[in-house]
Amino acid sequence: MNPYGYFDDEAREYVITRPDTPLPWINYLGAEDFFGIISNCAGGYSFYRDARMRRLTRYRYNSVPLDSNGRLLYIRDGETCWNPSWRPTRTDLDSYECRHGMGYTRIAGQKNSVSVSSTFFVPLGQTCEVWDLRIANMSAHTKTIQLYGFVEWCLWDAMDDASNFQRNYSTGQVEVEPQVIYHVTEYRERRNHFAYFASSVPTSGFDTDRNAFVGLYDGYNRPRAVAQGHCSGSIAHGWHPVGAHQIDITLEPGQEKRLHFLLGYAENPDDRKFAAGEVRPGQQAINKAPFELVRAALADSASIDRAFAELKDYWAGLLSIYAVDIDEPHVSRMVNTWNQYQCMVTLNMSRSASYFESGIGRGMGYRDSNQDLLGVVHMQPARARQRLLDLAATQLSDGTCFHQYQPLTKKGNSEVGGGFNDDPLWLPLAVYAYIAETGDTEILAASCAYADKPDSGSTLLDHLELSMDYTLRNLGPHALPLIGHADWNDCLNLNCFSTTPGESFQCAGDIGGSNAESVMIAGLFCMACDKMSGIYDAIGRRVAAVIVLASRDRMRQAVRDGGWDGDWFLRAYDAYGHKIGSASCDEGQIFIESQGWGVLGGVGLEDGQARKALDSVNERLATPNGIILQQPAYSKYHVELGEVTSYPPGYKENAGIFTHNNTWIQCAEALLGNGDRAYEYYLAICPSKKEEQIDTYRCEPYVYSQMTAGPDSPTPGEAKNAFLTGTAAWSFVAIAQYILGVTPTLEGLRIDPCIPRDWKGYRVTRKFRGKTYVIDVANPNGVSRGVKKLVVDGRAIDGTLIPLGEGGETVNVACELG
Ligand code: BGC
Ligand code: NOJ
Numbered sequence: 001m002n003p004y005g006y007f008d009d010e011a012r013e014y015v016i017t018r019p020d021t022p023l024p025w026i027n028y029l030g031a032e033d034f035f036g037i038i039s040n041c042a043g044g045y046s047f048y049r050d051a052r053m054r055r056l057t058r059y060r061y062n063s064v065p066l067d068s069n070g071r072l073l074y075i076r077d078g079e080t081c082w083n084p085s086w087r088p089t090r091t092d093l094d095s096y097e098c099r100h101g102m103g104y105t106r107i108a109g110q111k112n113s114v115s116v117s118s119t120f121f122v123p124l125g126q127t128c129e130v131w132d133l134r135i136a137n138m139s140a141h142t143k144t145i146q147l148y149g150f151v152e153w154c155l156w157d158a159m160d161d162a163s164n165f166q167r168n169y170s171t172g173q174v175e176v177e178p179q180v181i182y183h184v185t186e187y188r189e190r191r192n193h194f195a196y197f198a199s200s201v202p203t204s205g206f207d208t209d210r211n212a213f214v215g216l217y218d219g220y221n222r223p224r225a226v227a228q229g230h231c232s233g234s235i236a237h238g239w240h241p242v243g244a245h246q247i248d249i250t251l252e253p254g255q256e257k258r259l260h261f262l263l264g265y266a267e268n269p270d271d272r273k274f275a276a277g278e279v280r281p282g283q284q285a286i287n288k289a290p291f292e293l294v295r296a297a298l299a300d301s302a303s304i305d306r307a308f309a310e311l312k313d314y315w316a317g318l319l320s321i322y323a324v325d326i327d328e329p330h331v332s333r334m335v336n337t338w339n340q341y342q343c344m345v346t347l348n349m350s351r352s353a354s355y356f357e358s359g360i361g362r363g364m365g366y367r368d369s370n371q372d373l374l375g376v377v378h379m380q381p382a383r384a385r386q387r388l389l390d391l392a393a394t395q396l397s398d399g400t401c402f403h404q405y406q407p408l409t410k411k412g413n414s415e416v417g418g419g420f421n422d423d424p425l426w427l428p429l430a431v432y433a434y435i436a437e438t439g440d441t442e443i444l445a446a447s448c449a450y451a452d453k454p455d456s457g458s459t460l461l462d463h464l465e466l467s468m469d470y471t472l473r474n475l476g477p478h479a480l481p482l483i484g485h486a487d488w489n490d491c492l493n494l495n496c497f498s499t500t501p502g503e504s505f506q507c508a509g510d511i512g513g514s515n516a517e518s519v520m521i522a523g524l525f526c527m528a529c530d531k532m533s534g535i536y537d538a539i540g541r542r543v544a545a546v547i548v549l550a551s552r553d554r555m556r557q558a559v560r561d562g563g564w565d566g567d568w569f570l571r572a573y574d575a576y577g578h579k580i581g582s583a584s585c586d587e588g589q590i591f592i593e594s595q596g597w598g599v600l601g602g603v604g605l606e607d608g609q610a611r612k613a614l615d616s617v618n619e620r621l622a623t624p625n626g627i628i629l630q631q632p633a634y635s636k637y638h639v640e641l642g643e644v645t646s647y648p649p650g651y652k653e654n655a656g657i658f659t660h661n662n663t664w665i666q667c668a669e670a671l672l673g674n675g676d677r678a679y680e681y682y683l684a685i686c687p688s689k690k691e692e693q694i695d696t697y698r699c700e701p702y703v704y705s706q707m708t709a710g711p712d713s714p715t716p717g718e719a720k721n722a723f724l725t726g727t728a729a730w731s732f733v734a735i736a737q738y739i740l741g742v743t744p745t746l747e748g749l750r751i752d753p754c755i756p757r758d759w760k761g762y763r764v765t766r767k768f769r770g771k772t773y774v775i776d777v778a779n780p781n782g783v784s785r786g787v788k789k790l791v792v793d794g795r796a797i798d799g800t801l802i803p804l805g806e807g808g809e810t811v812n813v814a815c816e817l818g
Helices: 165-171 210-214 224-228 289-297 301-318 329-349 366-373 381-392 423-438 441-445 460-473 519-538 542-562 592-600 609-620 659-671 675-684 687-697 727-739
Strands: 005-008 013-016 026-029 034-039 044-048 055-057 072-077 080-082 095-100 104-111 114-121 128-137 143-156 174-177 180-183 193-199 205-209 241-251 256-267 274-280 283-286 322-325 705-708 719-722 742-744 748-751 761-768 771-778 787-792 795-797 801-803 810-817
Touching: 026 104, 026 329, 034 128, 055 256, 072 114, 080 104, 114 143, 114 301, 128 143, 128 241, 128 301, 143 193, 143 224, 174 205, 174 283, 180 241, 180 289, 193 241, 193 289, 205 210, 210 224, 210 241, 241 256, 256 289, 256 301, 301 329, 322 329, 329 366, 329 381, 329 687, 329 727, 366 381, 366 423, 366 727, 381 423, 381 441, 381 460, 423 441, 423 460, 423 519, 423 742, 441 460, 441 519, 460 519, 460 542, 519 542, 519 592, 592 609, 592 659, 609 659, 659 675, 659 705, 659 727, 675 727, 727 742, 742 761, 748 771
Parallel strands: 771 810
Antiparallel strands: 005 013, 013 095, 026 034, 034 044, 044 055, 055 143, 072 080, 072 143, 095 104, 104 114, 114 128, 128 256, 143 241, 174 180, 180 193, 193 256, 205 241, 274 283, 322 761, 705 719, 742 748, 748 801, 761 771, 787 795, 787 810
16 A cells, blocks of 8 residues: 555554655654654754754755765675665665654664664753664674764754855864764854764774765765775864764674764853863863763663663653544544654644754744644643743734744744734633643743833733734724734735745735734634633633623624625635635635634534535535645735745645645534534545555655645645644644544533544543543444533533543543434
């Protein structure tokens, strides 16, 4: 079915069986501060906290051949040079296997009876990655081989590294000790951090100058040092510092040897940057103490095994908080493993570093990271709390928010600024999710200044109220929210009017005085009101709760009055007051976002409007590969609509299948009780289902991609932008809460499934507020929705809510639908 690999569900691994996947299929290393992206050929790079500002190793995006550079391991065995990960020599291997697991990747290759298995991972609590190697001789003869481990240093700021050659070719510096290469560029001046690449065993050679190791006109496919069989002990002075270790190994028949490399990042206090003595005149030795600690902690194979076991336990723990036992293989593997894993990756990366995000562009997105939290509050409540406060701290005192911030500095990015009018409203959703999960209402009183007023003395609750108020202060002629630069659809730039090539669609143009309005924001506002009323109730502010619900009702009315097109919700009004997403338009007659948010905002639930909107989605937008963003695609550029019309038809926001907004329709269908459709839509974009059409789909089948090319494109079904997408968090919300129906609330755990009628039942295990709920759902009468009986530890309960405190430490719940 899939010629490239398969799921090993038991091991929670995706196994890639040949190296030439349709695109590099990547994984992430690292849990908190130190991260790497790693492809199935060990390509990729590593960084500390911030892929732009603290990049350790260099990667060539968009290179030929693909996936150039990474964690290079060369074997020289007689005249044969090869890589266990196949690239870059591309020497045919006798066997190859890559296993992407939870926070680690293991790549094993065999050639001429030598097998090399390399496990890459970041030990918890460390700022380094381990390359744990096992080298075995499977032949009947003694073998003497050479192993080379290699990295190419990036000079820290990845943007500068790729552009400022007039300076950088003169700054590169290293320091070398037996078994360790230190990268110390700019350490002599304003940096107090360095990188290291260390071998656990004695080496027989090293290089630190790229030209010496690779050869000026050679390539990574045949580096000169490996070809000639030895390193030359080069020291980099400027140009391109690298780290290369040569290890000569003799193996008896059947013998296996183990060794490891450490690739890491270390900082020194400013007053202890240097050690005594000089490496050479004008180069003071660095203080290596922080590295020595790491080396001591990870000195031998036993300590590496312990660190790896800890990582395994960490993931087993995280993935035990929500688990489902169900007879649907796609649901089972996505919910129990890969979807939650991807949620954690988005928590760490936001939209910064992937195979499609270069790490030098967008940092942490305000709307993105708020939504990402919906998928991780149950696994990482403490980090979620911190993230909420970091995000809120990038809000300005007028209510708008910096659209992005840099993870290292946590400062808003002033090039992009604010003015994306959906941004503020995602905060109430994320805060509600966090409080529902943890009960920590104290976070509301946490102090959190506005980005432009460090002494504002404001609390998180002030930020929430300001966010709601921002929307209400920025309404247009139809009493709908003004869109600003854009709403969730970053490419609907109704105030931009850009005719200058290369100009940012998001930021160009003067939004002051424009009346362009967004129906999507209106729906989002209504949901934010629901969340705010819950939050107010939780802190005993009933009057505020009532007021916010009144605002919600007014907004719902505004949508009914000015945001309904007859068969579906309008999308927006442009700066001239013309309708967007209306049957009266030539193109772009119906958009997905306002259908999802109209329904989730509770508009038209009673009178059939909501149902009608979703039926229109089904008729006009649904395809077997998911739901198209809008139809018909825009065939030409419209200056008044912006970037959405800049994409060729069928790609990205111009009628691509944007998986993120598909999840809102899944939720909306479930809200209206149509479990069959909710699940049909779930499966249509489910990555593991894409194995069936992998040569068309091309991206990783274990994580969501941002988009699949739509039917208007020449390449329908082709995915792009894998890994960093809000689809991860929202898919988890859709399946875990709306479909399987287990939802944390401020009052307790709600059990209200909405499933396909032919599902017989399943079991969800959910850890929540200190208890473990074991929830058996049975569907004897083949319905989608409706809890007929809810028995909690033997006691029948009315309704669908298990109040907090009900039941023992393990709460056994029997839920019968009917
Ligand atoms: C992309 C959007 C993205 C935006 C902001 C656009 O080019 O199509 O998906 O949100 O850039 O970075
Ligand atoms: C990707 C961006 O990260 C996100 O913020 C935006 O909502 C979507 N693209 C849709 O444009």
